[in-house]
Amino acid sequence: MRKRNIRRALVKNLLSLLIIAIHISPFYVQLIMALKTRRDFSSRWVPPASPTLDNFTLALKGGELMQSILNTAIIVLIATSLIIVIGAMSGYPLARYGTKFSKTLSLLLLGVMMVPPLSVLVPLYRELVMIKGINTFWGIIILSITYGLPTSIFMYTNFIHTIPVALDEAALLDGCSKYTIFFRIIMPSLKPVTASVAILTGINIWNDYSFQLYILQKPKLRTITLMLKTFFTEGNTNLNAAAAASCLAILPLIVIYLFLSKYFVQGVVDSAVK
Template sequence: MKTSVGGRTVQYVVAYLFMLISLYPIVLMIASSFKTNRQIFESPLSLLPEAFSLDTYKRLWEVVPFADFLMNSIFVSVMSVLLITIFSAMAAFYLARFSYKWTGVLYFFFLLGLMIPIKLGILPLFILMKNLGLLGSLWSLIMIYTASGIPISVFILTGFFRTLPVELEEAARIDGCNHFQVFWRVLLPLIRPALGTVVIINFIHAWNDFFFPLIFIQTDALKTIPVGMMVLFGEYETDWSLLFAGLTLSALPMIGVFLMASKQFMEGLTAGAVK
């Protein structure tokens, strides 16, 4: 049934309204980063600062070691996403294409990671990292994010692997490909929408997490952005202009990752409906 012109107009109006509501806090954050504290308190909802100046951003790099926070967040997030993508893709390929009596149990084991919040095991995790000598190291965060991100990634990728025709693998094996070559050269390029979804979900989780860096990182030079920005909150006074500048800079990598993987992400969300 075709949608009438009036109905489509209403849909566009509602869509643009939601877009404006969603973008307003982001634009307000960016605008506030160019204001002084006085301007923020006098006109907190204004989108236009009195003058555009980069002085706030320059002071941010002087007041706090923001460069260290930024590099730590990038290192932790990129390494976590890379390990999650590699391990979850191989595990999903095995679960989707090899049928043994323990395959169902193994798949359920991964699903348990979705059912049980990892924060419930904070005490055993703390003891484990201390025994491994990783307490106070960025690798403790990478290991935790990798372990917590694999279950949802395996769940997503296994479903995509199962939708691929088995005839593709049979043709590849006739041409002389082994299991790894079938996985790497034939199937993996076909699940790019799912990989884009996995990358975005896990990158945002690792980038924005505040809980685990607060527990496992004690050195100021190794703090990530969410924990490092806490130094801007004073006991009696907070420099909101510096805080908004830091939030703006910290949001740029997430926006960049989403723009690069947005096409695959959208295809991954709609693949089930199309198939």
């Protein structure tokens, strides 16, 4: 029996090793590319004899990449904060008051989660031209908020369902209004789900390409995804620098992920539509 368990553990570890190798290989290849010079024609699987950081220097030259990371960070921070506030505010009545109106609203929000951004981008672009939102941060922020909100409201609604209604009722008897209940009772207990909401919606905005492509057309306003596109467009022959830029763009996410992986996993489970 013991021998069988040891063999089982060995098989599981070997199998995992193979799976890890398959999943990590494209990232490994990209890193190797980033560390090699352009004139190094060895196989992309083989690490360079003398690794160079020139590609990273080249990718960072002119500060455009850093600017794009900064732009993205600003958009993500502002949009995510507002998504949290508006999401929590809307989640409260939807979880607590089962009126016809709130039920219809919940259903419509689920619908919005399915809207493919590209299917509305032509009219959305036209609308933003009219209100002068093209090439502005507020334009992209307001779209990021709108399309991030359904997930946030959905997660807050589910979470508030798990807070005992007895607390609300006690507060109501104590003379709290339905609005102060939200600030006194509900808001203080939202911390755990807020971490998940922030990570999930923040990452989505960080990774967005479609809205940003249409709204931010000036080079100065480029976000990470738009910036990376310029490294890889046809005519750019320096693939090693492109690989370095791509590594730099992915790095912040990996760092955040390694520190907060618990919340990532929780976020996926929390946001799962049942």
